[in-house]
Every structure is written in structure tokens, then in C-alpha cells.
Amino acid sequence: MARITASVYTSHVPAIGAALDLGKTGEPYWQKVFAGYEFSKTWMKENRPDVIFLVYNDHATAFSLELIPTFAIGTAAEFQPADEGWGPRPVPVVKGHPELASHIAQSVIQDDFDLTIVNKMDVDHGLTVPLSLVCGQVNEWPCPVIPFAVNVVQYPVPSGRRCFALGQAIRRAVESYDEPLKVQIWGTGGMSHQLQGARAGLINREWDNAFLDRLVADPAQLSQMPHIDYVREAGSEGIELVMWLIARGAMADVAGGAAPRVAHRFYHVPASNTAVGHLILEDA
Amino acid sequence: MALHKPYTDIPGTTIFDAEQSRKGYWLNQFCVSLMKAENRARFKADERAYLDEWPMTEEQKQAVLARDLNRCIAAGGNIYFLARIGATDGKSFQQMAGSMTGMSENEYRDMMVAGGRSIDGNRRIGEDGSAQPHRQPQGAHAAKSGGA
Numbered sequence: 001m002a003r004i005t006a007s008v009y010t011s012h013v014p015a016i017g018a019a020l021d022l023g024k025t026g027e028p029y030w031q032k033v034f035a036g037y038e039f040s041k042t043w044m045k046e047n048r049p050d051v052i053f054l055v056y057n058d059h060a061t062a063f064s065l066e067l068i069p070t071f072a073i074g075t076a077a078e079f080q081p082a083d084e085g086w087g088p089r090p091v092p093v094v095k096g097h098p099e100l101a102s103h104i105a106q107s108v109i110q111d112d113f114d115l116t117i118v119n120k121m122d123v124d125h126g127l128t129v130p131l132s133l134v135c136g137q138v139n140e141w142p143c144p145v146i147p148f149a150v151n152v153v154q155y156p157v158p159s160g161r162r163c164f165a166l167g168q169a170i171r172r173a174v175e176s177y178d179e180p181l182k183v184q185i186w187g188t189g190g191m192s193h194q195l196q197g198a199r200a201g202l203i204n205r206e207w208d209n210a211f212l213d214r215l216v217a218d219p220a221q222l223s224q225m226p227h228i229d230y231v232r233e234a235g236s237e238g239i240e241l242v243m244w245l246i247a248r249g250a251m252a253d254v255a256g257g258a259a260p261r262v263a264h265r266f267y268h269v270p271a272s273n274t275a276v277g278h279l280i281l282e283d284a
Numbered sequence: 285m286a287l288h289k290p291y292t293d294i295p296g297t298t299i300f301d302a303e304q305s306r307k308g309y310w311l312n313q314f315c316v317s318l319m320k321a322e323n324r325a326r327f328k329a330d331e332r333a334y335l336d337e338w339p340m341t342e343e344q345k346q347a348v349l350a351r352d353l354n355r356c357i358a359a360g361g362n363i364y365f366l367a368r369i370g371a372t373d374g375k376s377f378q379q380m381a382g383s384m385t386g387m388s389e390n391e392y393r394d395m396m397v398a399g400g401r402s403i404d405g406n407r408r409i410g411e412d413g414s415a416q417p418h419r420q421p422q423g424a425h426a427a428k429s430g431g432a
Contacts, residue, residue, distance in 0.1 A: 014377055029397075060364040064316040065309055083319050085371025153364055155301040192400075195363045197354060198296030198422070199415035200381040201392060203400025228290045232407050236297050237363075270396040272378045 002177040007247040008186045009279040014125040015272035036266030050181040056126035056188045058149045069116035074147035075101040082122035097144035107173030164223035167249020187247030189240025193274035202235040219248040258284040296415035300362040308360020311344040318368035386421025
């Protein structure tokens with residue numbers, strides 16, 4: 001049987017990708033960001049999964065205003081890095097896992113979550129920057145990746161409560177897959193940031209750290225937080241943090257098991273406009 | 285029944301909801317077209333002619349030509365779409381975000397390095413934080429030229 005081994009949470013700032021791709025990682029500004037991922041790169045080598053289920057949001061890249069799926073699962077064999085206007089990032093093609101992705105789609109949809117199934121989709125920085133941060137600059141990604149895109153661009157976006165429940169359904173789906181795969185689930189985006197208007201540049205360090213505390217210790221209660229609190233306290237783009245609740249919902253303790261171990265925690269301001277948060281939780 | 289909007293009392297913040305999306309549909313779809321290198325080249329060669337291929341309002345076209353992202357957002361634009369214009373110009377997200385505050389690029393960058401914009405006074409319209417309407421535009425240049 002397949003199983004969830006760990007969950008990884010990280011911001012996915014596009015400037016981090018640019019810093020990597022343009023060779024700026026040695027600059028003091030960026031060293032402070034990348035220092036928080038040194039542990040993670042080693043951890044990833046020692047705890048390599050068979051598949052990464054990667055929750056992220058598409059930034060008006062694969063999905064324009066023509067089509068806005070709330071939850072979209074990538075079931076293709078591969079996904080190309082997108083041209084977001086600066087040209088595609090020079091990173092490896094993302095290989096999917098069509099069999100597991102299709103199994104999860106079937107299980108989760110029959111568990112009452114109406115996913116959109118996507119067989120052709122370019123993936124943007126929301127997906128490739130977390131991979132770069134945790135896997136490093138590589139010629140190929142260490143394992144297949146199932147992209148799972150959440151709409152957080154046009155309101156209404158899904159509630160934290162819905163995301164948390166979806167994570168639980170994803171765990172059930174993974175555990176009902178016959179092949180003995182080790183699966184990591186990643187939640188990305190956030191933390192506090194606002195990219196628009198007179199309030200651009202908003203950072204709320206205290207709120208972010210309380211979010212990290214609550215995500216570890218009491219995600220069920222955290223999942224009840226309404227959207228308006230994210231937007232008011234963490235900025236209009238801070239709403240991306242609802243995606244972290246999908247990954248957290250897939251951990252064993254939510255299904256009645258043991259509490260996860262906090263393998264790593266990092267927080268830094270700033271990367272470009274954004275507060276960088278990063279957590280690794282291991283299932284017992 | 286009208287859309288419930290609990291988010292209209294946050295200063296300097298426009299939530300991209302169904303109403304904004306309808307208003308900005310063609311502006312945002314124009315931005316999507318800039319994800320292709322050949323379209324970026326055509327836009328750069330003659331911006332006005334390229335914009336005239338789209339059923340956008342004149343205000344939307346003028347806002348794009350002026351690279352005034354606040355005006356673009358008021359006209360229904362969303363920052364993730366508008367970022368394609370900045371990318372076409374070779375601008376980073378930080379330059380784009382900063383341009384909406386009135387601060388110079390260096391002032392905005394310095395604010396971020398110092399920990400970012402404080403939440404204090406910026407939760408609700410009517411408080412006294414840096415994002416409040418009565419304190420715009422921000423930055424030393426704005427103050428010198430007669431701003432708040």
C-alpha cells in the first residue's frame with residue numbers, strides 16, 4: 001500500500017527562481033533565504049519519496065479567465081515549465097505519475113470532492129520554485145510529481161475548512177493505492193505578502209509565526225479561520241496559505257494517528273515582496 | 285442577491301472577485317497573450333496597435349500605456365495577469381508592486397529589507413497606517429512634490 005511519509009510547506013516566490021536561474025544565490029540578500037533550505041536539501045536526499053503530490057496555485061499561467069477550476073489534478077505523463085513572460089525557467093520537465101494521479105482523482109471525486117482532471121498543463125513558478133528550493137539545481141527532479149492546482153486568484157477561493165478536509169481525502173486515496181509507494185505531500189505559497197495597491201509590501205511576522213504554530217499543533221482549529229482574516233492580516237496574496245491546510249490534512253494525526261515530528265522550521269523576511277515560511281513534518 | 289463582500293474595508297486593497305473579473309476580462313486576457321514571445325515582440329513594436337486588437341475600454345488601454353498598475357487594477361486587472369506586462373518590460377514583481385505605492389524602487393526595497401510594511405494601522409480603512417488613503421502617495425519624492 002502507498003503511504004504518506006511527510007509533508008513539506010514552503011513559499012514559492014518567483015524571484016527565488018530568478019535568483020537561482022541567474023546565479024545570484026551567493027549574494028547576501030539571497031544567502032539568507034537559501035540558508036533556510038540547506039537542511040531541506042540534505043533531508044530530501046535522505047528521505048527521497050517515490051512521488052511528490054505538490055499543491056500549488058497557478059498564477060494565471062495554465063488557467064486564464066477562460067477556465068478557473070477550484071481544484072485541478074494533473075494526470076499527464078509530463079508537464080512543461082511555463083513561459084510566464086520572462087521565458088520558461090531553465091529547469092527539468094516535470095514527470096507526472098498518471099497511474100497514482102488517476103487513482104487519487106477517482107478516490108477523491110467519489111469521496112465528494114469535485115476535482116478537475118487536467119491532461120495538458122504547463123506548470124509555473126508556483127510548482128517549480130518549491131522543487132528547486134528543496135531538490136536543488138538538478139538535471140532531473142528526484143521523482144515523479146503530481147501537480148495539484150488550487151484557485152486562489154479569483155474569488156471565491158476554497159475555504160480553509162474545505163482544503164483541510166480535502167487533504168484527509170487525499171490521504172485515504174493514497175492509502176488505498178496498491179503499489180507500496182512513499183508519497184510526500186507539499187503545500188506551497190504564502191506567507192504574508194501583498195502585491196497590489198498602496199498596501200503592497202505588507203508583512204505580518206507575528207501572524208505568520210502564529211500560523212506556523214497552529215498549523216503544527218492544531219490544524220483543525222486553524223482550518224476554521226475565514227478568508228477575511230488571511231487577507232486583512234497577511235495581505236491579499238497571503239490567501240495562498242489555505243493551500244498549506246491540504247497538505248496538513250493528509251497527515252496521520254488528523255486521521256487519528258500520532259502527531260507528526262517537526263523536522264525543520266524556517267522563517268525569513270524578505271524574499272522580494274514576501275515572507276518566506278518553510279516547514280517539514282514527518283509522519284511517525 | 286448581490287455578492288457578499290466582507291473585504292471592502294481594507295485600505296489599498298482590491299479583491300479580484302467576479303465583478304472585477306467581468307470588468308477586467310479583456311484587459312486580463314490581453315495580458316495572457318503576452319506569455320508568447322511573438323506577441324511580446326508585436327506589442328513592443330507598436331503598443332497602441334496591439335492593444336487595439338482587443339475589445340478593451342479606452343481607460344484600460346490608457347492605463348496599460350501609462351504602465352499605471354493601480355489604474356489597471358481599478359479597471360478590473362489582476363496582478364498575476366498584469367505581471368505579464370511587467371515581464372514584457374523586464375520588470376520584477378518587486379518593481380511592479382513598488383510602483384503602486386508611490387515609493388521609489390530603492391525606498392520600496394529598503395522597506396522590504398527592514399521587515400516590510402507594518403500591519404499596524406493598515407487593517408481597516410480609517411486607521412492611520414502607511415497604506416491609508418490620506419497618506420498617498422508614499423515616498424520622499426511624493427512628499428517633496430506636494431503629496432501627503
